Every structure is written in C-alpha cells, then in structure tokens.
Amino acid sequence: MERPGSGAKRSYNQYCGLASALDILGERWTLLIIRELLMGPRRYSDLLVDLPGIGTNLLAERLKFLVDKGVVQQIDLKGTGSRLAYELAEPGESLRPIVLGLAHWGMDHVGDLSPADTVRPHWGFLAVEAMFQPEKASAIDESYEFRVDDQVFHVTVAGRVPRVGKGPADNPAMVAVTDAATFVQIGAGRLTPLIAMVSGRLTIEGDAEAVVRCCELLGIATGAMTAPSRAPSR
Amino acid sequence: MERPGSGAKRSYNQYCGLASALDILGERWTLLIIRELLMGPRRYSDLLVDLPGIGTNLLAERLKFLVDKGVVQQIDLKGTGSRLAYELAEPGESLRPIVLGLAHWGMDHVGDLSPADTVRPHWGFLAVEAMFQPEKASAIDESYEFRVDDQVFHVTVAGRVPRVGKGPADNPAMVAVTDAATFVQIGAGRLTPLIAMVSGRLTIEGDAEAVVRCCELLGIATGAMTAPSRAPSR
DNA sequence: CCGCATCCGAATAGATACTG
DNA sequence: CAGTATCTATTCGGATGCGG
Numbered sequence: 274m275e276r277p278g279s280g281a282k283r284s285y286n287q288y289c290g291l292a293s294a295l296d297i298l299g300e301r302w303t304l305l306i307i308r309e310l311l312m313g314p315r316r317y318s319d320l321l322v323d324l325p326g327i328g329t330n331l332l333a334e335r336l337k338f339l340v341d342k343g344v345v346q347q348i349d350l351k352g353t354g355s356r357l358a359y360e361l362a363e364p365g366e367s368l369r370p371i372v373l374g375l376a377h378w379g380m381d382h383v384g385d386l387s388p389a390d391t392v393r394p395h396w397g398f399l400a401v402e403a404m405f406q407p408e409k410a411s412a413i414d415e416s417y418e419f420r421v422d423d424q425v426f427h428v429t430v431a432g433r434v435p436r437v438g439k440g441p442a443d444n445p446a447m448v449a450v451t452d453a454a455t456f457v458q459i460g461a462g463r464l465t466p467l468i469a470m471v472s473g474r475l476t477i478e479g480d481a482e483a484v485v486r487c488c489e490l491l492g493i494a495t496g497a498m499t500a501p502s503r504a505p506s507r
Numbered sequence: 508m509e510r511p512g513s514g515a516k517r518s519y520n521q522y523c524g525l526a527s528a529l530d531i532l533g534e535r536w537t538l539l540i541i542r543e544l545l546m547g548p549r550r551y552s553d554l555l556v557d558l559p560g561i562g563t564n565l566l567a568e569r570l571k572f573l574v575d576k577g578v579v580q581q582i583d584l585k586g587t588g589s590r591l592a593y594e595l596a597e598p599g600e601s602l603r604p605i606v607l608g609l610a611h612w613g614m615d616h617v618g619d620l621s622p623a624d625t626v627r628p629h630w631g632f633l634a635v636e637a638m639f640q641p642e643k644a645s646a647i648d649e650s651y652e653f654r655v656d657d658q659v660f661h662v663t664v665a666g667r668v669p670r671v672g673k674g675p676a677d678n679p680a681m682v683a684v685t686d687a688a689t690f691v692q693i694g695a696g697r698l699t700p701l702i703a704m705v706s707g708r709l710t711i712e713g714d715a716e717a718v719v720r721c722c723e724l725l726g727i728a729t730g731a732m733t734a735p736s737r738a739p740s741r
Numbered sequence: 742c743c744g745c746a747t748c749c750g751a752a753t754a755g756a757t758a759c760t761g
Numbered sequence: 762c763a764g765t766a767t768c769t770a771t772t773c774g775g776a777t778g779c780g781g
Contacts, residue, residue: 283752283773286560288624288691290637291542291606294613301533301754308525317763326520328755333764342616357763368612372525374605379528381598382576392522403524457522517754517771535773551744562774567745591744 282338297342298368302327303335304375307344307361307368312395314348314360325391339365376403383461386454394422394453400460401428402437404491410435411486417479418442420450428490435490447479447487459493466493516572531576532602536561537569538609541578541595541602546629548582548594559625573599610637617695620688628656628687634694635662636671638725644669645720651713652676654684662724669724681713681721693727700727 285292298304302324309315309323320332336359339345344365350356361368376399386392397419405428416429418441427442428435442448451459455474458464466488469475477484488495519526532538536558543549543557554566570593573579578599584590595602610633620626631653650663652675661676662669676682685693689708692698700722703709711718722729 285539286621286623286625287539287630288617288620288626288688289542289630290610290613290617290634290691290695292539292613293617294609295538297613297616298609299533299535299538304529304533305519305521305526308523321763326755329757329764330766331754364612364615371605371608371612374608375528375532376524378598378602378605379524379526379531382531383522383524383527386522387520389520390522391520396521396523400524454522457524461524552742555744560774562776563745564747564775565773 297339297344300335302331303339304372306332306335306339307365308372308376308399310345310359310361310365311369311372312398314350314358316350316356316358320359323393323395344368373399373403376400380404380461383457383463385463386458392453392457394424394456397421397424397453397456398426398437398439400457401426401491404460404493405435405437406490406492407435409489409492411490413486415446415483415486416442416444417483417487418445418448419456420448421453421456428487430486430490445479446483447477450476460491462494466495531573531578534569536565537573538606540566540569540573541599542606542610542633544579544593544595544599545603545606546632548584548592550584550590550592554593557627557629578602607633607637610634614638614695617691617697619697620692626687626691628658628690631655631658631687631690632660632671632673634691635660635725638694638727639669639671640724640726641669643723643726645724647720649680649717649720650676650678651717651721652679652682653690654682655690656687662721664720664724679713680717681711683721684710684712694725696728700729 282296284296298307305324306320309320315323317332317336320336321327321329324332336345340347340359343362345359346362348358348360350358380400380403401419410430410433412433414431416427418425418427425441426437426439427445428437429442451469451474455464455469459466459469459475466475466477466484470477485495516530518530532541539558540554543554549557551566551570554570555561555563558566570579574581574593577596579593580596582592582594584592614634614637635653644664644667646667648665650661652659652661659675660671660673661679662671663676685703685708689698689703693700693703693709700709700711700718704711719729
C-alpha cells in the first residue's frame, strides 16, 4: 500500500452520515458534476466543456468513482455502442434538494462578475429552481417564461404550487429575456431588474402585476415598488 | 490581509451559486467543522479532538477563512481575554438544513464499522435531526429520550411537529440507552433495534407503541430484519 | 497547556500529450 | 470521442516550534 496510485481512497474515517457523504461527494469537482447531471444526461465531452479546468483525468476518475458508488450510471443514448452518456441514478437524483440548497446559499456569496468567470445559460435553470420560495407562490395560477441566451425554461404556478420546466411556457403571463451573467446577477441580488432593463440587458414583457408576483416567488427585490415593504431576508 | 507571495485562493471561477458555495465550503474538513459548530460553540482544541487527522495548521486556516467569510464568528466564552470559542454566524446557521440533508443522504452509505473509524456520541444528536421525517410524526403528543454514551438528548412531538433538544426529556414515553457506534448503525439501517437489544448494546424502556411511533418518525425499520445486502466497495 | 505558525514528505489536482 | 499516461503544481497531514 505504499505504491502511489494503488487506489486506497482517502477517507475521514468517521462513523457519521455527513462524513460518509463527504467521502463520496466531498472531493473537488464532484458536486459540480452532479449539478450538470441534475439537468439531464451528459456526455463526457459535454461535461468537459461545462466544467472548464477540470482536466480529463479528473473527470474520468470522478465519473468512474460515482458510477462505482451508484450515484451515477452510464446510459446508451442512441443506438448501440457509441453515443453513451452519464445520468444520475436514484441516489444521485435524491441529492437535488441538497444541491439546490447549496446553490441558494451560495447565491448570497457570488462576487462581482470577473472576466475569468465562466457562465453558462443552463445554470439559470438551476438558479431558478434554487431560488424558489414555494411558500411565496401567488394564489393566481399563471406561468412565467425565461429566455437566457439560448436556453428557454419556465415556471408554472398552479394552486400555489410552483414548478420549473424546460422549454417555453404555455401562454406565459411574463416573458423575461436576458443573458446568463445578468440572470445570475439579478438572482444574487447584485443587480435589480430595473437597472438591468435600463441598461438593455433585460427585456420583460407581460403583465406588470405578474412580474411582481414572479419576483416575489423568486425572492427578487423589485426595487421599492408598490406593495408591502418587506425586510430583505438576508 | 493578503499574502502577496504565496498564491490566492483556488476558485472554480464559475458565476453560479453552487460554485460560489463550494468555493467557501468545498475544501476538505470545512463542512465537518460546520457540523461540529451546529451543535454549539466549540474551542479550537475541542475541534481538534473531534476532527482527528485534521492537523493544526489546517484547522486554524479553515477557521480563519470561515470567519473572514462571515460564516463563523469568534466569541468570548467566559470572562475577558482567554477562553474564546468559535460559533456559527447567521449564514453558517442557515446551512443547518443542508448539512442535515447531506448527513441523511450519507446515512445510506456508511460502511461497516472499522477499527479505524472514530465515533462521537454527540454525532447522535445530529443523526436524529437528520433522520427526522416530520411528515411521519404521530398525532400523539409525547417525547422520547436518547442516552448515547454520555450524551443525553430528546425528541418531542407536539401537534404533529417534532423537535430535537439537548438534555433529558420531560416525562418520556420511551428511553433508549446505547453507545454511539450502535446508534449510528441503527440509524443507517445496518442494525435493527431488535438485534441491538438482544446483543446487549441497546436498552429500551417505555411503551411499546411509543417505540414503534418513534421508529416511524426516524425512518427506522421495526419489522422482521433482513441483513442489508449492500456492499460498499472501499 | 492553548492557539496557532512553520516546515516537509505524501497525496491530489491541473495541464498536456497520447491512444483505441 | 472518450478516455490514459505522464508530468508538474498545489494542497494536505503530521511533526515540531513558540509566544502568551
């Protein structure tokens, strides 16, 4: 066991659920891989593109490890043989609320957008799911559509229960069009929708009241508009 | 203060909530430090004892970093000057559901108890909080007491709302006495209460029906046992 | 002692070249 | 395309030092 690369994985050696979870998920890049897979199956090369800096060996090793632990599984996308991809197995899928919780927490800690930062429009989908405050869902049934660069997704509120989905909304009460960086900045509270619109980075169409309800649902400050003045919960 | 010569901190450089969260929490030991602080303030030396293997420099560095990020704060325990400790600031406290979620997830992945594993009785407190399935709370108001080695804590159900607390329960419907390793093994489903009792590692006193309700609440199988056939590769 | 800071061998991560 | 193999750069872990 002295030989380097002999495979004895590092462990916290604590008989505790959290330590066991971190023995599987705690290494660098692992939870970001899970994040990508939360938005559907991905191929090896897709992951490389959306995780800049990971390095091919690390990605391969992490994937192999996660498959071995039953968190991720390989699937055959189309036809036999080639075109295979990775997707979450059930234990991986059950990480969704945890990863979204972390993403929500981290929203309060995103810094200024630096030129070194990468942004991906499909992260907007995750951001919406993470920002959700279901208890703030309006009593009115309606849906909102988001177009973040080339990604389109929507939120539908029905009977005070909000849900996110891919693709365009059916008869949306609001349509917001923006780029990925602006989207995240608004979600993080570092930019108000107002400023984003004035500076031409955000376009909103639809009913003004619906816009307010949508912002409420996502915990976005509307910028001292009408309505009850609510203390920022931060 | 920045240290000019020796590198800036490593970051994923992704403009995304999850990546930002992991830039703060994703390094080795960090979430285990948070776990300890979730159960109250701790001194530097306490943390060293309950995180075997961390190394003194790492602990100091992590704590400094977390204080710098506003997740943790230093407090003055008794009197002035010495006897200072670390406790979670509000952003750290808001990690509780996330850490508990991870702990719950990890419960399905704890392996066999190895001689190399450390166990701490106060982790039982965390385990109970993590295993909670509030929607399974019984309609009957009652409380259960747990004595895990030298730690005593309890669960109180009132109006279908369960809560965990330190110290003995007031007029408990059930009292369970065990050691930390057995406690975790039962919570992880690797050992049934029945087997634990027969082998003398667990003592339960109280109403049999209350015991069943308590197990329900914590998601513990009461029925005929079958040895878990899961074999985690280590 | 307690609360770190420093130093160093060992284990991981990152970058790049290469292969079926 | 989907990874290995290899090499270098960082980080970790453990021992030790040191001021209060």
